[in-house]
Amino acid sequence: MSAYDELMTFQRETEALSQVAGRLGWDMETVMPPGAIQQRAEEHAAMASLLHARRTAPQIGEWLAKAEPADDVARANLRLIRRDFERTMKVPSRLAADLARSTSRAHKIWAKAREAEDVAAFLPALSEVLELRREEAACLAGNETSLYDALLEEYEPGAKASELSAMFDALRPGLVSLREAIRGQGRAPQVSGIFEEGAQMALSTELAAAFGYDFECGRIDKAVHPFSSGSGLDVRITTRTAPTDPFNCFYSTIHEVGHATYEQNIDDAYLLTPLGQGVSMGVHESQSRIYENQLGRSRAFTGWLYGKMRDAFGDFGIAGEEDFFAAVNAVHDGYIRTEADEVQYNLHVMLRFDLERALIAGDLQVGDLEGAWNERFAADFGYSVDRPSHGLLQDVHWSEGLFGYFPTYSLGNVYAGCLHEALRRDVPGLDDDLAKGDTSKATAWLRENVQQHGGLYEAKDLIARAIGGAPSEQPLLSYLERKFGGIYGL
């Protein structure tokens, strides 16, 4: 066997074990008996330690030194393996262990602090996690890049904070003024009544199928927080139901189907190889968001969904398709990122992005974080945070040390805007299909231009190839101004 083949055999086994570890997470969130939690922690730790040992195995370095790629696929595999190996080797195992312990502790403290609305109880744990992540960033960055970019690389390989920042800064004023203009208008129509859980799940299943989710290689369960899990031939999604809020269930499902079909539609030849999963968090989010918003919340598709909901639930207080479209896209005041509409969502993300960059750079101290959060929130949203669980304590990310993750949400939205523009250009008359609940042309375009490639191209190159040029924030902004201008008669 050649060095490349030996490396890939080893890697394939690592990928299989990594799928097993991921499924352990799925199990915990969906079917695990509650009393199993203590044992599960040991199982997780054993799998994590095992995967860490494989990722830092010295043979990988030897194989990488000798391996000669025969084609572009091999070159891409080697590039991804090398990047992962070099990053992992730069972090001393003592630091990796400290981080694992510290984030696990901080996560529990955060959950209690949020419950108790007690920022002070969380800050010492946050400081510890932050300092360890800064230390890790210093190991990763060397003299080559900023601390923040070194962390960002984990979630969005190849991205630079300065470029994202330029994009977001160009987007923000347009969003703030769109938000302000809408606030002056009346409230959107709202659904009323109780939406039975079984019927919500049934329509959820129909929606997943309508967006091309393959149930032969997947399943839908309920979970507290919806997620998609797994790659290759076993990609599972979860959703949730609330009796008075059916859109939460339906659009969570469509969102997760975006993530899941991305994984399902990757070229079979890449199964259990580094190319066999989504290339970056930003591209992943672009798929979930274009399914959920540009397609799922379009006037055409909501027309079809309105009929389906009338069939399933009878009269639910919405008089016609236009009102339904407005209800699905209602813009409303709120504090919580995950509940935000398309107009305000990215304002939430940009706030976090700017604050976490300042934290990592050392320009903002943890003790000043709550004040900085609340000030920025009031400036962007026009009203004040009323309690910590609506502000600094709302997101899990920082407690888990995930600095560098937030911007990928907005980058995903920007990419979704670009992809939607290109899709509409390439597939004329798409709305006729969407109005019948038929997404096949749209999802085929995304499969062809984005999803099938897995990790073959760098994220930014992949999007550039798909849209035929450099990505920018402009398509997203134009789309939002057009859509919400129409709905709110601006």
Next chain:
Amino acid sequence: MSAYDELMTFQRETEALSQVAGRLGWDMETVMPPGAIQQRAEEHAAMASLLHARRTAPQIGEWLAKAEPADDVARANLRLIRRDFERTMKVPSRLAADLARSTSRAHKIWAKAREAEDVAAFLPALSEVLELRREEAACLAGNETSLYDALLEEYEPGAKASELSAMFDALRPGLVSLREAIRGQGRAPQVSGIFEEGAQMALSTELAAAFGYDFECGRIDKAVHPFSSGSGLDVRITTRTAPTDPFNCFYSTIHEVGHATYEQNIDDAYLLTPLGQGVSMGVHESQSRIYENQLGRSRAFTGWLYGKMRDAFGDFGIAGEEDFFAAVNAVHDGYIRTEADEVQYNLHVMLRFDLERALIAGDLQVGDLEGAWNERFAADFGYSVDRPSHGLLQDVHWSEGLFGYFPTYSLGNVYAGCLHEALRRDVPGLDDDLAKGDTSKATAWLRENVQQHGGLYEAKDLIARAIGGAPSEQPLLSYLERKFGGIYGL
């Protein structure tokens, strides 16, 4: 850290990974999307290879050489680790790999051959598996023991075929004549009607709770073949439903609850250590069978169950408790081991035990196996096998190379007989409780005397301690003659 502590830390991680691998099996049988099968095979293989590497890690030998046990628990842990390590090291990894490949292939061939009623299609694969297992047995046996005992040791450590054989040979004539006597009597009453699946599962859940199954650390799902899976704090069971045969569901559930509560009731201090699981297949089966039969099919308990079934299903064609007791314990002609009643079950097992011993010893050739099976069946049961899927092709075990496994089923029944006798001696008036669906005194006795100890004592010693003497087949035979003599008025 002492050598013992280092060894136990390593072992604890291995046990955790082994639980993960086991849960992968649970997932496959209950919730896995069908299209995932090919990827799952690679995941299984990766976990198996990983666990094999850990079981043969050279450090184990070094730790074992240095470790000094501080107490009985440590001594038992070292005994179990040493036995597993020495057995694993005796088998060349080439042979282990050949066996894995060969049994995986033979299993698929067996499934097709059974479907097609084609013995000839299965025999070459069976020969290959048999030869590899004989080769493995030779590695394990050295000059110290017989080939068969070397295999038996895997499932029932410390057991000898000669002792089991003496026990079974003493049991067999009594069973054959009891069977013949019953065949002369009329048919037992039978249930009629359709038993709705949801109601079967609901009563199943109630039965599991009645036998002390802890749902905080477990769950019930449906599977094609009922099983119990996992140890420690996450022990899951499955059952199945058939619309016209509610006993299949209920007694499968009680049987699996016997296995599962054994695992759940092991001393918490043994969690994720070698002591933290059932000590042998025979003792495991003793728990499932005493729950299912001596308790679950007792006159007292069936009286309670009759009331429950009347509540759930109304009139189902059984006139009263006595008839219901007879229906639950109906003895009927049949070919299939897993469907056999208490009287005939062990005849099925002894047939396989005698044949597989002859195969391993080289006294019986694979080409003569079907003839030998059919001849023995006619002699013991009084009628002839009508097709291969009712004979040689009915069980999965040999295709998977599980020679040495069958006798543990009957040993479990013998142990259940012994434990039941001792239980009745120690807990007078038990039937008053069972008649109210209250098994708590019985299950507490079993937890106290058997289950809590996990792997602390050798299987035979454990049973001897529990019953206060050497186990024998006599209590089982007396119980069967008394019970079925009463039902059939012999």
